[in-house]
Amino acid sequence: MAFLDYELLRLIWWTLLGVLLIGFAVTDGFDLGVAALLPFIARDDVERRIVINAIAPTWEGNQVWFILGGGAIFAAWPLVYAISFSGFYLAMFLVLAALILRPVAFKYRSKSDSPKWRGRWDWALFVSGPVPALVFGVAVGNVLQGAPFRVDDDLRATYVGGLLGLFTPFTLVCGLLSVAMLVLHGSAWLAVKVERGSIHYRARAFGTVAAVVSLLLFAVGWGFVAAGNGYAVQGSVDPLGPSNPTRMTTVIQQGAWLANYGRHPWMILAPVLGFGGTALALAGILVRREAAALVGSSVAACGIIATVGVSMFPFILPSSIDAHSSLTVWNASSSQATLGLMLGVTVVLLPIVLLYTAWVYRVMFGRVKTAQVVANVDLY
Template sequence: MAPPIDYETLRVIWWALMGVLLIGFALTDGFDLGVASLLPFVAKTDEERRMVINSVGATWEGNQVWFILGGGAIFAAWPFVYAVSFSGFYLAMFLVLAALILRPVGFKYRSKKPDPAWRSRWDWALFVGGFVPALVFGVAVGNVLAGVPFRLDGDLRSFYEGTLLGLFHHFSLLAGLLSVAMLVLHGSAWLAIKIERGAVHDRAKSFGQIAAVLAILLFAAGGVMVATMNMGFRTEGAVDPMGPSNPHLSTLVAARGAWLANYGAHPWMLLAPVLGFLGPVMALIGIRSKREVLAFGGSSFAAIGIISTVGLSMFPFILPSSIDPGSSLTVWNASSSHLTLFIMLLVTLVFLPIVLLYTAWVYKVLFGRVTTQDVRTNPDYY
């Protein structure tokens, strides 16, 4: 029996779910990365650094669920995308994973010895574990927008013709810096909510204001570059959204400025870039007016708007090829089978609400600010 939802609709649903998972990762583990990136700068003494670490110490591990879900969903729903991206970006992925490994090690080993030098080294390890993934994730998105140097042969075998250093070009670096600014803003807004008012709280807010301004400027600069540079891809001829997953059955070409075409065809999509600009402005107002909840809401809206802008601009493309546009992967030519997507959707409808409810319950239980008294009197704190 055929699934009750048609193939085209399932493909769009899974494209949207991928966006939800990426946004979920940015909203939860994103402030962990931002806090780690701020650690050496907002906290000067060991006591202050313990406060900063413990603001995320109870939740960072659970927040990584979204990262795992995202990787698993790409593998199951978009096998072509998984194969090409994880093989082509292998060294970049290894760099991210090596940095992420420093996080659990840093959390577990930092307080094993009272030696200041020992703790300082692990604090910098935590910084690397936050800053490097934030940068590389943005660089990866910048490369996807510009096009990735891969091609598919007649047997659909992928060949990646780029290098690790080649990933770090001017546009991808701008995207990487935007990612860092976005997550540092999110991390500073989290610290403003989670840390007792005092020196650390004030330093976090100062860095948050800088990050908010940089996020606005970098997002605007990225938009100008997308509009004016030789960047963008489009489909030619008829497209069969119900057709088999075979990139060779599509006619895909590079087209300057094509990433802006969706906004003309569907004006409602402009909500995404508007939110990408409005979020940092809200966060800036919240920080300056001492309304921490508004600041955190603004940083969350910034992440939602910026990530949604990328996805909506590229639709239906997921992974375009810069050297062979005909090999580009789209929502229509790179998905799993009709039945696979339907079964996965049923599983998601059962388990995703459980993840959301459990996450909400955890944050409710752990609600409250970390104080100096907490780290002084509680030996179980990091």
């Protein structure tokens, strides 16, 4: 990819990072949402097995997007990876601990017919849903308001925050929005994936509530962003410059996150998709158009995540205690050679991943039925 200049490579990898995060939210997001609904939507063991088998064939492959997202940050934005993963270490530990419970619970719940045994593993599955969703949302909220770190002249980063400091009114709104958004997505998936009956109708009921809550929290979050402080680059920017945050002057300004929409009006499409997709999902649930509801919840996830990205551009991880240490698309990337090499690998391998994923979903297409689950003891 030597024919691409440094500026374009940086922009491409910023876009690819967003695509990978959206891919994770759209695919593994409904797994998290279904897990969060498990204790409330399934009343007995057969119903719980139906709900579990609605996500069992694909959940493991869906986690690939999470791994790819982390890998992309590590390879394309090493300083962002170093600061965020070390600063948010305890939060990330909570996410990983919760996600580790999921495969263990899938494998072990059916090893015994004891109701207590299965009940404990079902609660483990439940924890693997809302906990990562909440922490992911809180992390995004902290990225928007800035993380407490500084970078010295030798590019040594120092993080001065703690776990409890991650939870503020704004970040909690972001965390609850993440949970509501994924519960809506999980509800829409169940409405499509399970046969019409008690689980199907409960999924639609929870989806209706989650859609309304998502709309309200997204509006509240948008209000915080509009009225609160953001970050802006002062002076000229060199998109071809070295990856050194100390060479860029950044200031904190009220309402700065809205400035991009004035410079690039097309960016308003992101929040429009967030609100519009959620409204489409709600309408699809209410009029019993399950496919439309699933499309709407997917579009909503795309729009909400994209809203964060386009609002912050070119920032990736601003600093709340030393604005001049803030990391942007232009000052925190890997070298041009590294970005070019990785892009070449991605161009070859990402279409293969997409095609294989599409083939798997096609093979696994169809509703999970009660008779099928009862008759097949090999299912979870």
